[in-house]
Amino acid sequence: MKGSPEMADTLQTQTGNVSACEPQSLSGAEYIAGVLKQEGVKQIIGFPASELFDASAALDIPPLIARTQRVAVNIAEGYARATSGKELAVVTVQYGPGAESAFAGIAQAFNDRVPMLFLPTGYPRGSEAVSPNFESRRNxxxxxxxxxxxxxxxxxxxxxxxxxxxxxxGRPAPVLLELPVDLLADKLDSSPVRHLRPRRSIPQADDGEVAELVGRLLAAKNPIVFAGQGVLAAGASAELVQFAELLDIPVMTTPNGKSGFPEDHPLALGTAGRARPTTVDHFLEKADVVLALGTSLTRSYYILPLGEDKVIVQVTLDDADLGKDYPIAQGVVGDARSVLKQMIAHIADNQLSLAERPQVARTIAELRAGFIAKWMPLLTSDSEPISPYRVVWEIIQAVDPKTSIVTHDAGNPRDQFCPFYTASVPGSYLGWGKTTQLGSGLGFAIGAKLARPEATVVNLMGEAAFGMVAIDFETAVRCKLPVLTVLLRNDVLGGYARSMPIATRKYGANRMSGSYAPIAEALGGCGECVTQSGEVRPALLRGLERVAEGQAALIEVVTHEEPRLAGLW
Structure with a gap:
């Protein structure tokens, strides 16, 4: 595959009147920037200094400079996930302290299974292994x-x-190439226009595996689908809907897979997180066969465990997932969309008789209605301080789920929001449920807005999370990426008193203080503080208006601490 004429012209301008098809003398940084141009990279994310920023800017690839390296990586994650990995997310940071500070973000992306290209610079060759120099390749x-x-x-x-x-x-994950700074200045005689763009391979199951998968599901009395992020990455939501309707089989998702199956569908159970709706518990308890589709089946404190009595069949891109945390009856290495299409075709080609289960959708509807009715007193509470569930309810009423992307932060915001928000469009919800670092939600939201500027992006977080990343609210302002942050402020570390009761009682170790709307204003955005329940929705609508006008906004809501969680209370 040859490079575009525009790329050749750009490189000619940069290197003189040398044909782009002949070897050209470029610096290492210029060559890498040329490859990124060939790959269609729209921006390079990070924090200076990196020689790649100038080399990329020379080819009209703009920099997105965050305030912290960790958030730069979070932004790249949000971008990669909002594009389902279809666009190359690239991050670069300075060697030494820059790479050290990016570590947490890369760890989060690794656990979230996010494909991104991390290009940290490195110490000059020969000094990288000299203590205390930080060598990215090793660490x-x-x-x-x-x-x-x-x-x-x-x-x-x-x-x-x-x-x-x-x-x-293969399995989605960060990929790292460390670039020593002296190497980036060296010259090489090679043209980026000769770069062959790697294509994505889409593995399928063989016919025998497909027949066995379908056979197990048809023979099951109460089968269930447990859909993960692989469904979103494969763009397999339509096929999953078709398959679920074909078999009358209910579908629940992992936290990372939320929105992979439309949650307003009659067969949708919701998300099987730590906090979850009644529909998940009811059908998982009854299930005899679980099709784990596009999920690693990682055990986590934040993901509802599957029972030991379940027969599990697993479809995943990574063979290392098979039997990793659960014993499985059958494992298939394949792309979620491909395998779904194969199973649908197998059923049609062999004219297999399907068990009709009309009671499934009816039971889901009854359980869903009962679940909402049980929680409605909290969701519509007029208490002061305000119930966080009232904030969740008002977000649901104010936001258009068809045109929005929502995310949350770790801890109570996730557990209070996820069971109730109906994600009806694939990619409209960025959930996360393995390692859950406080503060990650802000970067995810900024990255999602970068990827999909037409979408309304909303992030729900607590004050502890905001405190870790607050300065990067200015990144959203400066980079003209208007997101709406809804901040729950209750002046405590929500839920942490249980883990340190003595320190809390004697020294108030769980206490926090501060006002946050003024910070948003000081950083160039819109900030508003709400103290009355009836003012939550009007404030949210004002915030959404400001976002639509191009200004990042923060709505701070003074709430009370709320220990009750769906599925745990």
Whole structure:
């Protein structure tokens, strides 16, 4: 595949009147920027200093400079997830302290299974292993799926091709290529227009595996689908709906997979997180066979465990997932969309008789109605301080789920929001449920807005989370990425008193203080503080108006601490 004429013209301008099809003398940084241009990269995210910023800017790839390296990586994650990995998310940071500070973000992305290209610079060759210099290749190896250092500038063509190929193929995860600063200044005689863009391979199951999968599900009395993020990454939501309707089989999702199956569908159970709706508990308890589709089946405190009595069949891109945390009756390595299409075709080609289960949808509707009725007193509470569930309810009323992307932060905001928000459009909800670092939601929201500027992006977080990343609210302002942040303020670390009761009682270790709307104003955005229940929705609507006008907004709501969680109370 040859590069575009525009790329050749750009490189000619940069290097003189040399044909783009002939070897050209470019610096390492210029070569990498040229490859990113060939790959259609729309921006390079990070925090200076990195030689890649200028080299990319010369090719009209703008920088997005965050205030902190961790949030820069969170932004890249939000971007990658909002595009389902179809667009290359690229992050670069300075060697030493920059790479050190990015570690948490890469760890989060690794646990969230997010494909991104991480290009930290490195110490000059020869000094990288000298203590206390931080060598990315050595330190990031267990939170990336490929982690290498370029040692010769002539190796950049094959290393960049290998890195991008690994971003696009196999299990989604960050891919790291460390770039020593002296190597980035070295010259090489190679043209980025010769870069062959790696394509995504889409593995399928074989016919025997498909027949066995379908046979198990048809023979089951109460089968259930447990859909993960792989459904979103494969763009398989339509096929999952078709399959579920074909078999009258209910579908629940992982936290990361929320929105992969439309939650307003009659067969939708909701999300099987730590906090979850009644529909999930009811059908999971009855289930005899679980089809784990596009999920690693990772055990986590934040994901509802499957019972030991379940027969589990698993479809995943990564063979290392098979039997990792649960014993499985059958494991298939394949793309979620491909395998769904194969199963649908197998049923049609073999004219298999399907058991009709009309009572499934009826039971789901009854349970869903009862669940909402039980929680409605909290969702519509007029208490002061305000109930966080009232805030959740008002967000649901104010936001259009068809045109919005919502996310949350870790802790109570996630557990209070996820069971009640109906994600009806694929990719309209960025959930997360393995490692859950406080503050990640803000970067995810900014990245989602970067990927889909037409969408309204809303982020729900607590004051502890905002305190960790608040300064990056200015990144949303400066970069003209208007997101709405809804902040729950109750002046405590919600739920943490249980883990440190003595320290809380004697020293108030769970206490926090501060006002946050003024911070948003000081950083150039819109800030408003709400203290009365009846003012929550008008404030949200004003915030959404400001976002639509292009201004980042923060609505701070003074709430009380609320220990009651769906599925746990």
């Amino acid at each position: 990031f190896s267990h939170i990336t799926k490929w982690c290498e250092t370029a040692t010769q500038v002539e190796d950049l063509p094959k290393l960049m091709h290998a890195a991008i190929s690994r971003v696009r193929n």
